[in-house]
Amino acid sequence: MSVSEIIILLVVLIIVVVALVYAYRHQCLLRERAQIMRDAIRHRDFSFRLPTRGLFFGEKALQEALNDMGQDIQKQVAHSEVESWQKLTRVLTHEIMNATAPIQSISQAYLNNPDIKDSPFEEGIRAIHDTSTGLVTFVESYRKLTQLQEPVLAEVNIQDFVRRIASLYPQLKWNIDIPSDYYLQVDENLLRQVFINMIKNAIEADAKTIGIQADLKGIYVSNDGHVIPLDVAHEIFIPFFTTKQTGSGIGLSLSRQILMMQGMTLSLAESPLRGYNVTFVIEKN
Numbered sequence: 001m002s003v004s005e006i007i008i009l010l011v012v013l014i015i016v017v018v019a020l021v022y023a024y025r026h027q028c029l030l031r032e033r034a035q036i037m038r039d040a041i042r043h044r045d046f047s048f049r050l051p052t053r054g055l056f057f058g059e060k061a062l063q064e065a066l067n068d069m070g071q072d073i074q075k076q077v078a079h080s081e082v083e084s085w086q087k088l089t090r091v092l093t094h095e096i097m098n099a100t101a102p103i104q105s106i107s108q109a110y111l112n113n114p115d116i117k118d119s120p121f122e123e124g125i126r127a128i129h130d131t132s133t134g135l136v137t138f139v140e141s142y143r144k145l146t147q148l149q150e151p152v153l154a155e156v157n158i159q160d161f162v163r164r165i166a167s168l169y170p171q172l173k174w175n176i177d178i179p180s181d182y183y184l185q186v187d188e189n190l191l192r193q194v195f196i197n198m199i200k201n202a203i204e205a206d207a208k209t210i211g212i213q214a215d216l217k218g219i220y221v222s223n224d225g226h227v228i229p230l231d232v233a234h235e236i237f238i239p240f241f242t243t244k245q246t247g248s249g250i251g252l253s254l255s256r257q258i259l260m261m262q263g264m265t266l267s268l269a270e271s272p273l274r275g276y277n278v279t280f281v282i283e284k285n
Helices: 003-042 055-111 122-145 159-168 188-204 252-258
Strands: 154-157 174-179 183-186 208-212 218-223 264-268 278-284
Touching: 003 055, 003 264, 003 278, 055 122, 154 159, 159 174, 183 188, 183 208, 188 218, 188 252, 188 278, 252 264
Parallel strands: 174 208
Antiparallel strands: 154 183, 208 218, 218 278, 264 278
């Protein structure tokens, strides 16, 4: 075998070895991606969006389809959760009202009875009345989850809208990056309630800066308040869930429901925008 043939053979062997190493590493990359998506689905986290750089065109198309599918599933799950909590809240409030309203009425009638006034029974009956009244008031406050007004949609300039929201909270630093021609078909009053809920939550988390950006994908509402722990992040949209001693736990759930009525979704970004600790995303369905 001549020297030139030996050189050609060595070059071919090197090319084969390099190709095998590259193929092996590529397959390891695909296996790692599959494990990431499997873990995400197991933990009901459908917000994964893996990059497509370094993939062949067929693999790239498949990854893009999986990414889009994850986003679609997340929206469907959120919609189903809202409907389930609506039904549960409707049933619970109805049953509690049926049980407490007669107690409130009867105890009030006893308190109006002259024979009860200044008797040993007055204090106990008043405690029953006050407790039932408080429970009725509590339940009434949660009926808003199932009795939202129908949205009246109109074209709203989001930059102007956000600047009006910002004027309500001059103690905060605002970073607003929204195109001047950015419009949405929304109910402005209901959307204002959503933004106020998010801003109030940020203030209660010691936020000093609010960032609001918008692009074709959606609106990003960020703040530099306390980081939301992973175990809490999966619960924040559940009605009545709160980590605050005085919180009602319906603000974010109500906000998500309001947006769904207008063809949009509200979610917590897996990774906040740079410079912030928390980012919420409002997207069109």
